[in-house]
Amino acid sequence: MEIVIRASVLFLLLWGVTRAMGKRTLSEMSAFELLLLVVLGDLIESAVTLDDSSATGAVLAVSTIVLWVLLFSWLALRSRFLRRGIEGTPVVLVHDGRVNDAALRRERISVDDLLGSAREHGIADLADVAYGVLEAEGRISFVLREGSTNLDGGPDEHRTG
Amino acid sequence: MPPSTPTAPDGAAHTVRTRTVLVRRAAVVLLAVFVAAGATGTLGVRRHEVRAAGAGLEVAVTHASVTRGSMDASIEVSARRRGGLGGRLTVALPAGYLGSFTGVDPVPAPAAEQVDGDLVRWHFAVTGEQARVRIGLRAAPGAAGRQRATVTVADAAGGQVELELATWVLP
Numbered sequence: 076m077e078i079v080i081r082a083s084v085l086f087l088l089l090w091g092v093t094r095a096m097g098k099r100t101l102s103e104m105s106a107f108e109l110l111l112l113v114v115l116g117d118l119i120e121s122a123v124t125l126d127d128s129s130a131t132g133a134v135l136a137v138s139t140i141v142l143w144v145l146l147f148s149w150l151a152l153r154s155r156f157l158r159r160g161i162e163g164t165p166v167v168l169v170h171d172g173r174v175n176d177a178a179l180r181r182e183r184i185s186v187d188d189l190l191g192s193a194r195e196h197g198i199a200d201l202a203d204v205a206y207g208v209l210e211a212e213g214r215i216s217f218v219l220r221e222g223s224t225n226l227d228g229g230p231d232e233h234r235t236g
Numbered sequence: 237m238p239p240s241t242p243t244a245p246d247g248a249a250h251t252v253r254t255r256t257v258l259v260r261r262a263a264v265v266l267l268a269v270f271v272a273a274g275a276t277g278t279l280g281v282r283r284h285e286v287r288a289a290g291a292g293l294e295v296a297v298t299h300a301s302v303t304r305g306s307m308d309a310s311i312e313v314s315a316r317r318r319g320g321l322g323g324r325l326t327v328a329l330p331a332g333y334l335g336s337f338t339g340v341d342p343v344p345a346p347a348a349e350q351v352d353g354d355l356v357r358w359h360f361a362v363t364g365e366q367a368r369v370r371i372g373l374r375a376a377p378g379a380a381g382r383q384r385a386t387v388t389v390a391d392a393a394g395g396q397v398e399l400e401l402a403t404w405v406l407p
Binding site for chain 2: 076126128132139142145
């Protein structure tokens, strides 16, 4: 019984930690953040199983976490309100070519990171961007202003990556 | 002009097959049942009490009916005789049963321990009408299956009781 409770508590804790780390962290981790996650994983493993080294215990812990993941994804599909809580909401970083500095600070993203993402999308100038959005899963997507083209020469207005 | 190679999946792949959905749902239900079994203690550690009496000696033995490898499988023996146990309580367990467990640790420390054929006997010095002893055990990692044993409990006043117990050790 304890292993199910421990796995549940630690899953919720981990979910809280990853949400607190910020959206961008999920998609681009620094060396420190990567180390933190590795150490966290090790600590979590010890905390969930304690002295239980049985195969049944391991399968039970994994099954509990899988059930929580399934439940969260089901809830996120069913309710927009819950989806915002579970997955977070997109944040507009660039609007009509203007950078939203407050949003950048809140999401702990530097202007250099933003410019790098724009370059990855073939965007030479943020003035060409209608929207630059930090998506819930951590990607930055760009929508170009009407008539603008990226360096790839694509007429697309919906480039994500 | 290179030949056209469409990258779109086959038309049939666009529709989620009913059978696939059913299999996925069945898997989730199985997963939920398994976790529920774990949460309710069905997959161990689950304890069970057996009682018996003979010649004035009343004995209750609490043991793990279901446990898992490396988990607790201790046996607790509670003995009672009106008029006193005579100063000594003996608990005997088959060595074959104990072989599936590790960390055999009788508490309190026994006055004597002897191996008699397939039986391991612990003699405890006790006072009064009631005594409680514990044989600390852990299921050996990798052990699995049903382990059965007859626990023999005797006191110095001539009473002897045998109790059957069984422990399922899950892998």
